[in-house]
Amino acid sequence: MxxxxxxxxxYDAQVMEQMSEQEILACLEAETGPTFTVPTKKSKLKxxxxxxxxxxxxxxxxxxxxxxxxxxxxxxxxxxxxxxxxxxxxxxxxxxxxxxxDKAEDKVDELTKGLLQTRNRLQATEEEKRGMEEEITMLKEMFRRELDKTEQEVKRSTVIIADYKQICSQLTNRLERQQAAHREELELLKEAARACPRCRCTVETDEPSTAGQVFPVAAATKGHGMTEQGQGEDSEDPRPAEQRTEDQEKESMRAQIRELEQELAQTKLQMVEAKCKIQELEHQKGVLSSDLHEAKNSWISKAFTSLRTTSGGRHSLSIARDGAPAVACSVQSGSLSGWRAKKLPWPHRDNRENV
Structure with missing residues (x-):
């Protein structure tokens, strides 16, 4: 000691030697004045x-x-x-x-279990998503095939309608030409009958009726020297046959026109049915696209909620474990069942067969 x-x-002596006079005075003033010092270990030691x-x-x-x-x-x-x-x-x-x-290890075990469960759930949802995508692609292909069929039917119906219109226009032109030719022949026969003094009276009296026009004209073409009885016998043989053939041709043409009109009406009906079918397909396509969009949104929201609930602890994990997958499965199963139920019936085919 x-x-x-x-x-x-x-050491204190050395420090005093190294200190200047001003520092010594300052130390003396500090020692003489009132000091408020906090006791420390060094002061206690001193x-x-x-x-x-x-x-x-x-x-x-x-x-x-x-x-x-x-x-x-x-x-x-x-x-x-x-x-x-x-x-x-x-x-x-x-x-x-x-x-x-220990608590951290328990929590790590719980989190690893939750992670495995979420991975399994994610794999299940991915498999369901793949199945839904495959079903969607199948539905799209079916819609595409049906649309192609309807487009082909519409094109075929338009071609048939154009052909029918062309045939009808040709038949009407032919009928008009034949009517004009018959009128010209009738006018020539009338002029020839008017030139004959014997047949003029019959032509003037029987001008409204077609039968009275035909027989005297035929007699005038045979010759003016025959008697009225001979004229009747000679004219009764060729003219009624020609008239019958013309009437038969007219009736056949009218029957053809009626058949063409019926076929045209059927094609128009088929075209209207095809348009209705296209509209129905477009409507069903829009409904299915909206259902698909809603199902995707609901699946994404359920996935996010399940992932959020897994980070909340054991209680939240149990809730997500019991609730979220069931809801997601129910939503997806409901959407799939709805799509299976929405198989496209084609009533137009039955109507077409009936027609």
Whole structure:
């Protein structure tokens, strides 16, 4: 201890030698003035050393050693108490860390289980998604085939209608030409009958009726020297045959025109049915596209909600485990059943067969 005191005093002397006069005055002023210092370990150490020095100078060495021994015993007791406290704190901190580690391991196990469940659920949903996509592609192909068929039928019906229109126009032109030719022949026969003095009266009297026009004209072409009875006998043979053939041709043409009109009406009806079928297909396509969009949105929302619930803990995992997959499956199964139920009936084929 004396060596320490001597070293401290030598150190203080060196410091005093190195200090200037102004610093020494400042230190003296600080010591003489009122000081409000916070006690620290260094100050306590200095005080204890000064006190030891004073005690050494004043007291007996035996008492001094006894006091020093007592002080050292108290310090050792205090250090042992602090050591015990630190050991207790260390043990409690170790126990707390062990408990926290156990909880973290339990949580990791739960999270791994939840992760495996979510992966399995994700695989199931991906498989369902693949099935839905395959079904959608099949439906699209079916719609495309049906649309192609309807377009081909519409094109064929338009071609048939154009052909029927062309045939009808040709027949009408032919009928008009034949009517014009018959009118010209009738006018020539009338002029020839008017030129004959015997047949003029019959032509003028029987001009409204067609029968009275035909027989005298035939007689005029045969010759003016025959009698009226001979004219009747000669004209009754060729003219009624020609008239019958013309009437038959007219009737056949009228029958053909009626058949063409019926076929035209049927083609128009088929065209209207094809248009209705196309509209129905477009409507069903829009409905299916909207159902598909809703199903995709619902599936995405359910997937996000299930993924969010998995990060919330055991309770949220149990809720997602019990609720979300069932809802998603029900939604998807409902959509699939709805699509299976929406198989396209074609009533137009039955109507076409009936027609």
């Amino acid at each position: 004396m060596e320490e005191v001597s070293t401290m005093m030598a 005080e204890s050393r000064l006190q030891i020095m004073d005690d050494k100078e004043e007291e007996d060495p035996l008492d001094k050693y006894l006091k020093e021994n007592h002080r050292l015993q108290e310090a050792s007791l205090r250090l042992e108490q602090e050591n015990d406290n630190l050991a207790h704190k260390l043990i409690t901190s170790k126990v707390a860390l062990r408990n926290a580690l």
